[in-house]
Amino acid sequence: MGVEFGLLGPVGAWDAEGAALPLGAPRHREVLGRLLIARGRVVPVGRLVADLWEGPAPAGAVGAVRTFVAALRRALEPGRVPRQPSRLLVTDGPGYALRAPREAVDAWRFEDTAARAGRAAPHAALALWDEALARWRGPVLADFPHAAWAAAEQVRLEALRLDAVERRADTLLATGAARDAVADLRAHLAAHPGREEGWVLLATALERSGRRGEALDTLRRARRALAGAYGPGARPALARSEARILGATGSATEPAGTADSVWERTAAAWDRSVPARSRARLHATAGLLRDLAVTGADGLREARTHRRDLVAAAETTGDTELAARIIGSYDVPALWTRADDPEGAGELVRAAARAAARLGPQGPPALRARLLSVVAVESRGDAAADAPPSRAAGAPAAEGWRLRAERAAEEAVRLARRLGDPALLAFALNGAFMQSFATCGSAARRDVLGAGLTRLAVEHQLPGHEVLGRLIRLQALAGLGDLTAADAQAEEIDRLAQRNERPLAAVFTAWYRALRTCETDGWPAARPRYARVLQETAVCGMPGLGRGAAALVALVPVMRGDGLPGPDDFAGLDAGPYRPWLEPLLLAASGAGEQARRALTAVARPPHDHLQEALWCVLARAAAAVGHVPVLRRARDELAAAGAESAGAGSGLVSFGPLTHHLLAVDAALGVHAPCAGPAGDGAGGRSPLAAGETEQD
Structure with missing residues (x-):
């Protein structure tokens, strides 16, 4: 409505231009103050009468309150059409409520800004503390210092102000x-x-x-x-x-903040003061591991090593809620869909599922949302698979573990939104992102998700999740071919990463810039960039990103062309987790057509992650070379929804060129190798893929 309200001083209201609104006599302002401290809840007329007249109320008190409310409505919404219901000071059942957004009331903005300051780094926090304290114009509800209805809110807000003054001073010391x-x-x-x-x-x-x-x-x-x-x-x-x-x-x-001895003295005091094997040690360790994971490569390795042990220690206590809190505390922003430790990720998913089951649907909703977010985040790709994935040559099949992870992500987001907890919602949206790859062609959806996460993180000062949101957008925009918008995200990511000490973010922006160079200037210009980024990735502490990355890069010039790999293109390269999908192509390139066909019949469908489109294109290239029609058809069906994207570019790592090019190649291969087609060769040397007397693979 453009109206702002004040409690931190005399009761006041101002229009969108900052001009004070004429609220009328003290009784009018008192009604407004009473409705404001109700925080949007309905205040029955009888309660208003009792609060305004602490002794016996006069006979016309109810009518007087209605008169006060009518006058306030005219003052607050001067442009409202007569007899049209108020949208701000509303009648609701037995009383009235003021429907003001949080940002419209100085006391609520003070609380929100103070909360952000409490989470921010010292220099950023100082500006926020100043902003919060600047909202105070005087004592709370200064024109009603002795009103009984105001006493509790006056005490509460004044205590928050005194705490803010001291925390600002502490921040000055820290800077x-x-x-x-x-x-x-x-x-x-x-x-x-x-x-x-x-x-x-x-x-x-x-x-x-x-x-x-x-x-x-x-x-x-x-x-x-x-x-x-x-x-x-x-x-x-x-x-x-x-x-x-x-x-x-x-x-x-x-x-303050420059002496290592501060840490040493505090750590020593902790060891002296906190009993061994106490729950406080488990909670503190969980916080340390969470912070350690974003300090760089060494910290990430250490956090990954110790996290499983911490969860196991929490489970051995027999306290389900404690174990759940420990499992759900690791809300480190996650992006790369191939788990660094798939076995460990699977264990964490099962631990979170056990804790959620023990708590039951009636357990603490915030805790349940955290556990469900863990399930969604750690079930990246096929890390949580409890059965072999379906084959690429067959029809799509329902896979229980994937459906459970998708449902976990949806419920976590729903719970977090209902609770209104920004940090919890950011964690849940991270899980939703990890489960957003159910089908090919989801870059536009991921861009929307990333934009929402970025807005949430900016509004609530969550720098780690702001970096994550922008990285999600960077990848999605690259997949959609909007490189100008992706460039802007990359620049902002680098700035945020430097300011908030998030060194691993630079690994992803370096990959993107190599991809961009390839898209705009071609493979020869991109090749040295990729050589540098591969060296950086080898020491980044993310094996899920690093293993097989060189093979992905080697695929770029092959897949951006129309042929098969040369005999030395992959010599000495470890394809890592991508070997099952690369193997048929290498076999076809070597002339081993029958082995390639058997490999295509046996290979699982690509994982549902950033690279699923790229790997379907690799399988389609191999299938076209050896005439494997079932894989060609399945690849065509899977890739159809992604026609507007670049193959693989949604990973932010590599691009195999427009997906339309690959789809046209699949269509051409299917047209040549339809059942009515004549005899064919073995796929070597550019001949027709079906050898004489052979049939399509089942």
Whole structure:
């Protein structure tokens, strides 16, 4: 509606231009304030009467409230047609509700901005804390300081404000601006001397400003102030701060966040304070592994190594909810669909499924959404397969594990949206992305999904998932051939990755730029770029990306042309996980037509991931060479929906050229090798693929 409301100070409302709206007499503003603190819930007329007249209400109180509401509606929606229902201050059942979005109320925006600041890195957090605190114009509901209906909200919001002041000061310390924090904290404590955390922060700021004596004197004054407010007693935070300052041996002026000793002292304190084999250690370890996974290649390897052990340790406690929390805590953004450790991924899927089954559908919905997201993310490609995939030469078949993973992704997103938890929704959307490859030709759908994830991540300061959302878009746009839009995503990814210390993102943008060079300048120009990116990928800590990558690159010039590989094109290359789909092509190229046909009859359909279109094209090329009609027909059916895309480009890694080119080749092969066609050769040397006397493969 373009109207903004204020609780953080006198009750107010402003139009879209920032002009104050005429709310009328104090009773009108009081009704508005009472409806605002209800946060969109209905306030019955009787409740409004009781709140506005704390003693016995006059005989016309109900009518007066209705008059106040009517006047407020005129003020808030001056352009509303007479007798048209209000869309802002609505009548609902026995009372009224104010339907204002969160961003329209200063108190709610303060809370949301503070929450984002609490998740942000120090320099970004400082700007957010300033933005949050700038919303305060005075005490909460300042024109109704003694209203009983306002008391609880006044106390709650004021406590959040005091906490925000202290967390902003802590952020100043973390950025090395200790001197700036001193003045703010002194003013804060002059008004609120009972804040122990504020005193500790002031002492710390003084110490880091080189004023050690003042810091110790501040702690002594803090004890007197707190004793006056709460009586004598132990003040553990003050005692710890004093012991630290007295025992400090390093430079008192060293800024926060630059000394390794801070980590060492904290780790030592953790070991001393937290009992061995406690649940707190499991929770802390889960958080460390999650953070470790995004630090780079070494951290990713370590996180992958220890994650399975952590899940096993949590399951041995016998506490289903604890195990579920540990399993669901690893919400690291995931992109590459070939699991780095397929066996481990399968174990995690089964562990998450066990925990979800034990919790049941009535278990905590947020926890259930996390477990379902784990199932969806880890079931990438065929990692969670519990039966052999269907064959490429046969008809499509329902595969239970894939259907379960798809349903898990859908339910996780539904639960996360219902709960309104942005971080949980981002994790669930990651699972939905992993399960978005049910059919070929899904690049446009993935672009929409990536755009939604990016918006969510930007709005709620989730930098890791913003990088993920943009990478999803980068790949999808490359598949759709919109390289200009993909370039913009690549530039933003690199900027975000550098700012938020996400080094692995650069691996994906390097692959994309090699692909782009191939699309615009041809294979000879792209070849040296691919050589460099293969070297980088070999040490990136993602074997699911690295294994077989050189074979994918070697396929590029082959598949962008019309022939078969040369005898030395793949010499010494490890095809890794792609060997089953490359093998028939290599056999056909070597003249082993019968072996190639047998391989095509036995090979499984390509995994449902980024490269399914590319691998179907590889199978189709081999099938055309040796006359394997069932695979040609299946490839034609699978690829039909992807006609507007480039083969493989949706991976962001390689492109085999327009899919229309490959479809035309399949059509030509089917036309030549239809059942009514005459005798054929063995597929070698460019001859017709069906040898005399042979039939189509079943």
